[in-house]
Amino acid sequence: MGDSGSIWLPDAMSTFAGEVDALFWFVFWTSTVLFVAVIGVKIYFMIRYRRTDDTYVPEPVHESKRLEAAWIVLPTILTLIVFTWGFQVFLRISSAPPDSYDITVRAQQWSWEFEYAEGVTSFSELYVPVGRPIKLMMSSEDVLHSFFIPAFRVKMDIIPNRYTSVWFEVTEPGEYQIYCTEYCGTEHSGMLAQVIAVSEVDFAAWLVSQNQDLPPVELGERLFEQCAICHSTNGERLVGPSLDARFGTMRALADGSTVLFDEDYIRESIVNPAAKVAEGFQPIMPAGYSSMSAKELDGLVAYLKSLE
Numbered sequence: 001m002g003d004s005g006s007i008w009l010p011d012a013m014s015t016f017a018g019e020v021d022a023l024f025w026f027v028f029w030t031s032t033v034l035f036v037a038v039i040g041v042k043i044y045f046m047i048r049y050r051r052t053d054d055t056y057v058p059e060p061v062h063e064s065k066r067l068e069a070a071w072i073v074l075p076t077i078l079t080l081i082v083f084t085w086g087f088q089v090f091l092r093i094s095s096a097p098p099d100s101y102d103i104t105v106r107a108q109q110w111s112w113e114f115e116y117a118e119g120v121t122s123f124s125e126l127y128v129p130v131g132r133p134i135k136l137m138m139s140s141e142d143v144l145h146s147f148f149i150p151a152f153r154v155k156m157d158i159i160p161n162r163y164t165s166v167w168f169e170v171t172e173p174g175e176y177q178i179y180c181t182e183y184c185g186t187e188h189s190g191m192l193a194q195v196i197a198v199s200e201v202d203f204a205a206w207l208v209s210q211n212q213d214l215p216p217v218e219l220g221e222r223l224f225e226q227c228a229i230c231h232s233t234n235g236e237r238l239v240g241p242s243l244d245a246r247f248g249t250m251r252a253l254a255d256g257s258t259v260l261f262d263e264d265y266i267r268e269s270i271v272n273p274a275a276k277v278a279e280g281f282q283p284i285m286p287a288g289y290s291s292m293s294a295k296e297l298d299g300l301v302a303y304l305k306s307l308e
């Protein structure tokens with residue numbers, strides 16, 4: 001996280017973040033000046049015209065055309081400035097440059113999946129090259145989520161059955177926090193990811209390294225990042241059961257029966273989680289993993305098998 005921003009705003013690390021901030025400060029300071037002026041005059045009048053004598057009857061006040069014109073014209077000008085300025089910034093933020101690099105974002109309770117043009121996918125880390133516009137096409141596999149990168153001044157709802165998109169261009173290499181900012185269930189606050197912004201060269205190298213065939217256990221370990229919000233591998237009970245040292249043991253199921261925790265059971269638990277529900281847990285594991293490739297499933301099975 002860029003922690004060196006002011007207490008008001010985090011560091012501005014995208015090309016348009018400065019424009020958003022400028023507008024924010026304009027609205028902030030005009031509001032502050034108006035607030036102080038209105039309250040100040042009010043307090044002055046309260047004291048100046050307070051009732052000091054029970055018999056005193058003040059002169060009736062008559063309208064002042066000049067004053068009325070002023071408080072109609074000035075706020076109108078101010079709101080028009082904020083509107084035209086805001087609309088310009090809004091247009092710039094909402095239309096990605098045509099030469100953007102596309103990344104697909106899939107949100108799911110409670111993890112992020114990023115898929116790059118080259119067919120590479122990553123979980124919980126969004127790699128991007130610095131100095132190049134990045135466009136994200138985002139969708140949800142289940143409920144409402146919202147994608148938020150404070151340092152880039154980027155925020156957009158992610159809605160089931162519909163695409164939304166944002167774009168940004170990062171100005172400096174570094175790591176920046178991604179949040180989900182739409183309450184989406186128990187582990188909503190843990191639905192986090194990092195932007196890893198690196199140079200063009202490093203990004204290309206990263207893509208190549210990801211494209212290499214990984215040994216099954218390593219592939220499984222990487223895929224497991226999306227499961228880790230619900231499954232620990234150290235015995236800790238999260239939303240789902242811990243998955244270490246399970247292989248070859250008997251599992252108690254909610255319907256009172258038992259099942260051997262073997263390759264078949266792992267596979268079935270992933271592609272059809274509702275088929276056998278572990279005792280003491282809610283059947284809330286997402287059904288979306290049924291679209292995993294055979295290779296990915298093999299990797300996950302190999303990884304879970306390898307856990308001591």
Ligand SMILES: [Cu+2]
Pocket residue numbers: 107109110144145146180181182183184188191
């Ligand atoms: Cu969410």
